[in-house]
Amino acid sequence: MSSVAELKKQLKDLNLEYAKIKELPKEERAAFGQRINQQKQALEQQILEAEAQAEEVAVEALDITAPCDLNGAMPEFLTADHGSQHPLMTELDRVIAIYQNMGFDIMESRQLDDEFHMFDSLNFAKGHPARDGYDTFRTEEGFIPPAHTSTMQHRVLKAYRHKLDEGKAIAVAVPGRVYRNEDVDATHEHTFYQCEGVYVSKDCTLGNMLAILREFFEQYYGQQLHIKTQPGYFPFTEPSLEFLIEKPKSLGGKGDGWLEMLGCGMIHPNVLKMAGIDPAQYHGFAWGGGIDRLVMLRYGLNDVRHFEAAKLDFLKEFTC
């Protein structure tokens, strides 16, 4: 291995060589440029490695078992007034705590999934335009960073269907991080959080679903609330609805405005069937809504980009 200085000199020479490109006939320039670039990249890589190696030799080992450095002060924690919890996570904790108190088990959503869980298991026909509405990212292998927490529905149904045999209901909330392939601006993020709910039993009804959702939001906002719905469309629920609550007092509501909180509906029989649950015996409902919006409403934030920016100026607003 040559020394760092030698390699750097070689790189300088190569750069001088590159200047000769102008003297070459046009048709040879591309090949020449490409060759020089390859050499340059190789050299740069060698320089990095050589630098790293040189540094490695110079590094002094430290005693990993010691509590502090030689002659150093004993470590101390930063004071509590520096610390903060992320507002999205504290909000998610609140949401989860309410669902748990309401008897919902919790299963976290995955951050990398496949076409089967994201679409097929949810009764999206192959190639159906409804799949486009989700603007999914894809990996080389065809895996999908999921665009909704519904990607967990099939797993939830399979993991908990034993409860139905035991004469109990499946009641699970699924929080998680989801992704949409879109440009980021004040109101759009490609990364955000949702929470899904899944409920299946022998005799549950759409009326039960409305009651559970109302109960959740009444707990969440600490007041009684009026609710309303509007028809929606999701391939995995039938009927499908959008669920709205009256704007709560804590958000400046005066009993007139409505907030669209989530999409919901009775689970499509095909979704139950695919998870090995007999839709003639059981039915269920499911819903999903965003967490980021709850936080933005709570604090009157108008730029969603704060959440993943990791700026201490913003985070310290949430010091405990």
Added chain:
Amino acid sequence: MLISLNWLKQGLGHINISDDELVKLIGARLVEVEGVIDQTHKYDKIYCVQVKSCEKIPDTHLTLCKIDDGAKALDIERDADGYIQVMCGAPNVHQNMFAAWIAPGAIVPSTCHDAEPFKIGMRKMLKQYDSYGMMAAADELDLGEDHAGIVELDPAHARPGMLLTELFADLDDKILDIENKSLTHRPDTFGILGFRREVAGILGQKFTSPNWYLQAEPTFANDTSIQLDIETDPKLCPRYTAVVLETTGQAVAPYLTDQATLLARSGMRAIDPIVDATNFNMLLTGQPLHAFDYDKFIAVGGTAEPKIIVRAARSGEKLQLIDGKEITLNADDIVITSNDVPVALAGAMGGADTAIDANTKRVILESATFSLYNLRKTQMAHGIFSEAITRFTKGQAAGQTLPVALRFVHDCADFLKPLAVFDSQNAQPEPPKVSVSIDHVNRLLGTDFGVAQAKELLENVEFKVTVTGNTLIATVPFWRTDIHIAEDLIEEIGRLSGYDNIQPVLPLHASATPNQTFALKTALRQQLSALGANEVLTYSFVHADLFQKVGQSSENSYRIVNSISPDLQYIRQTLVPSLLDKCHANLRIGYEKFALFEMNQVYSRSDGLDADGVPQNAQRLALVYLDQTSQASFYQAKHYLLELLRRRGLQVELQPFLAAKDHTNVYYEPKRSADIMLGGQLLGHLGEIKATVLRRLKLPVGTAAFEIDLDLLVATTGSQQKQLHFSQYPFVNRDITLTVPLSADFASYERKIRQCLDAAALLYRLKATSIYHAADAPSKNLSFHLEFAHPHKTLAKDEIQAIMKQIESIK
């Protein structure tokens, strides 16, 4: 989609609720209404006027006109005859014509939604002529694109001084802006007819579709001299109906029509009578139509009679579209061909070679349905988002191609004569029947509908329903492509009667099992923040540059192939690089010392797939400690790590750092890092970040981090019994200092002290207080503070001395 409220109401029975209430009801029972555009004042103070005289101003394009407004406009200068002077720049202005005049003080309609609407007044033209208001072109009225001349009104109906909204009563309109997405499965509602049927249903009115829609029969006999072959692949094109027509006169619209205003209020524009009739019928029924020039069609195909072949495009085939653009087709596109030569991109756009023009003698009108799956791909591949393809991708019903084609024929009777109809499908399929029991309805919705009530709800929107006992058997109308199973009917019943009328009732069910990972994360979050650390969330995706900076291999990452942002290339393998990446920006704005932590999932290709065949995930906690003023961050990070574990009653062992085969931990400096072992398993890594990495990220030397596996932590929590160090007998306090070789590791001496105390079966608390090294000395001093007691007795002086002697003699 824009829906004219005036048009919607035509054909509905009496509505005894206000427009606001109607819109609310539509929102609650049909589809989200994103907004209502109120146009009821858009055409205020715009009058029909007659041009009484025209005087060309020499050397200009202007004409000085006197107009008769029926003396309606106030406070305006008039001549002796009571006429008003207006300058007009349009070439088509002529004496006695009727025009639309925007009176002074009125807003030009095309600007009425602008930030600053343009209010017309009196203008001095050519420094000498007063011109009051303006005679408007179609574009200024927001009723068309045309700016070449002013709008001419039909003298059979227009009278001087009549308001434009008296001549076209529907102009005073409210436009509903409909959120299309929740109608993805309802192609029928993309025409006003279907939308109106639904509104009737939610108002409890019985709707009956017009006869021409339900029972389409040509009113003319096929001219047998016209032949047309249609060859389709039913998978790509379930039905193709074509009508051949010949032109019987120039198709021009001399006057502004109701239809033109309707197109405008539906977000479209009048262009020419044939195109307008196709667009009007699409807005009416949701069925897009396309007109080809018959003779050009034959010429392209090189046959005596046209032969329509609908087929999948061949990859690489070219087609020049009507907008002049040449596109390269791919195998997912469907093409209409003339004897195999592509002439149109099905569902999306016609071709330039067969476009109708002023010389067109004969027309082929296409009314067809195509595979929505293919059209969706066409839409994406060629970026065509027209009103037509928006409707086609909802999957229009095959049953309506003929009725809509014949309706077009009817509408164009003034200038097109039908010659013959051809259809790829001759027999109408038997309509499907779907049954549902009323018990099923009530069990799913939590309602108590009776059979008769449910039957009526369905019949109102034209299902034919028979009842056997408790079961409703519904014959599905041909336009309802979305009704297949009992639940589909249940949705109709619930929706049409209003979900908001369903009583919410809480179900009873068992209590939940707490999720330990969640509980752990909540606790860690609270503890770390109380210890002054800041929780952050960073993206799951990273740029290849970051891998290069920290030395990780992109090969070990799942790569995103379709991101619209170059920053989102790979799924991260560990959390620490993302945290390091966020430190510099915080340093730069003045934070010198901080600890950032994140709990999130990571994915490495080297971890393989799980039982479901998807990438194995790992739940991690990572913390980065950075201090601009000190290089001892390693011990700070370690302090945080051990404290978190201590609070869970867990002890870990720090072992010499081993580089991972997949290079995931490559950014730790091996000589200043450790493997964290918990119960013999690798919990994670703790260490100083390599100087090269820190330099690339512009971070201070010594910055340290740890990252641990939360799944393992959850699995191990509670496995080690918590040691209590409490005794009712007094504790002895002592400070000890051991002098040991400089190279000795701290833990081995600490262990020896513990061994002495354990051997004597004592309860104790041992705390290091300093590590001192005098310059050039071959040894260092380890100092501790020690408290110990016996569990069963008070220790005697000599017992204490014996213990201390033992400890002080440790070598």
